[in-house]
Amino acid sequence: MRNRRHRWAVTSLILPLLLSCSCSMSKNRVVIGSKNFTESLILGELMAQQIETHTQLKVERRFYLAGTYICQQAILAGRIDIYPEYTGTALTAILKEKASSEENAVYQEVKREYENRFHLTLGRPFGFNDTFAMEIRGEDARRLHIETLSQAVPFAPQWRAGFGYEFIERPDGYRGLAAAYGLHFEGEPRVMDLGLLARALHDHEIDIAAGNATDGLISAMDFFILADDRHYFPAYQAVPVLRMQSLQEHPELAVALEPLAGKISDTDMQHLNYQADGLHEDVSNIVREFLRSRHLIP
Numbered sequence: 001m002r003n004r005r006h007r008w009a010v011t012s013l014i015l016p017l018l019l020s021c022s023c024s025m026s027k028n029r030v031v032i033g034s035k036n037f038t039e040s041l042i043l044g045e046l047m048a049q050q051i052e053t054h055t056q057l058k059v060e061r062r063f064y065l066a067g068t069y070i071c072q073q074a075i076l077a078g079r080i081d082i083y084p085e086y087t088g089t090a091l092t093a094i095l096k097e098k099a100s101s102e103e104n105a106v107y108q109e110v111k112r113e114y115e116n117r118f119h120l121t122l123g124r125p126f127g128f129n130d131t132f133a134m135e136i137r138g139e140d141a142r143r144l145h146i147e148t149l150s151q152a153v154p155f156a157p158q159w160r161a162g163f164g165y166e167f168i169e170r171p172d173g174y175r176g177l178a179a180a181y182g183l184h185f186e187g188e189p190r191v192m193d194l195g196l197l198a199r200a201l202h203d204h205e206i207d208i209a210a211g212n213a214t215d216g217l218i219s220a221m222d223f224f225i226l227a228d229d230r231h232y233f234p235a236y237q238a239v240p241v242l243r244m245q246s247l248q249e250h251p252e253l254a255v256a257l258e259p260l261a262g263k264i265s266d267t268d269m270q271h272l273n274y275q276a277d278g279l280h281e282d283v284s285n286i287v288r289e290f291l292r293s294r295h296l297i298p
Helices: 002-019 038-054 068-076 087-094 103-118 138-144 165-169 174-181 194-202 244-249 252-260 266-277 283-293
Strands: 029-033 058-062 082-086 120-122 132-137 161-163 208-212 223-226 238-243
Touching: 029 038, 029 068, 038 058, 038 082, 038 238, 038 252, 038 266, 038 283, 068 082, 068 087, 082 087, 087 103, 103 120, 120 244, 132 138, 132 194, 138 223, 161 165, 161 194, 194 208, 194 223, 238 244, 238 252, 244 252, 266 283
Parallel strands: 029 058, 029 082, 161 208
Antiparallel strands: 082 238, 120 238, 132 208, 132 223
């Protein structure tokens, strides 16, 4: 409960700042936001460097804006112009629609509804699907001979679970997953900062964590992803979300971001995350080298 109260306190402080101004873009400036985890930061930096290289616009980076709801409020209030989002998250957490594993259908529905309801639009997907991943230690998976969530159900009552706050609260998160599989853990799941989950799982403080399929530390820490054999989680294609007003004022934004479409595979994203989280390299350098390797910047 303390973590939850702390997060709500932080949110109550951040929201007034985000809502205090309704215009982020000046004649020659664009503001890019991100959520408060490594992958979102990397995607934000990818877009920032691509725009800086291929347009005359100045880019302001407004990263680590907590989670989905804060970023949504920030872009609606005009405090940011672009941020990276996931189609499944937009569908379930923002639009409150039923989850679906049909990637293109989810993308088209989110794009249509964002344009109609919010005057926001989506760029084309970056190329990877970062679905939720229920992770256990590899040693446990091998010892128990389990590969799927269904096979894990009998063992779950002996496991301590650790989840991020959003996974606890969002409709495509913990409660729906538990109902879909009949999952019960030892006590209530611990609510933890996303950055602490991997270390807690590795150090046997918890036994199962809700991570992401492109987590950089999965291989490095010998984690095992339990297959979602009942297809509970929707498609989570990573996409740019943009203010339509910003695009109208600066159509060169779409031109600059288009070359990123389809350029990042699941493996690429996992490696980029590992460079940041596992090797502790500077994100701006990681992004610069990736863009150069794809011949997107000089």
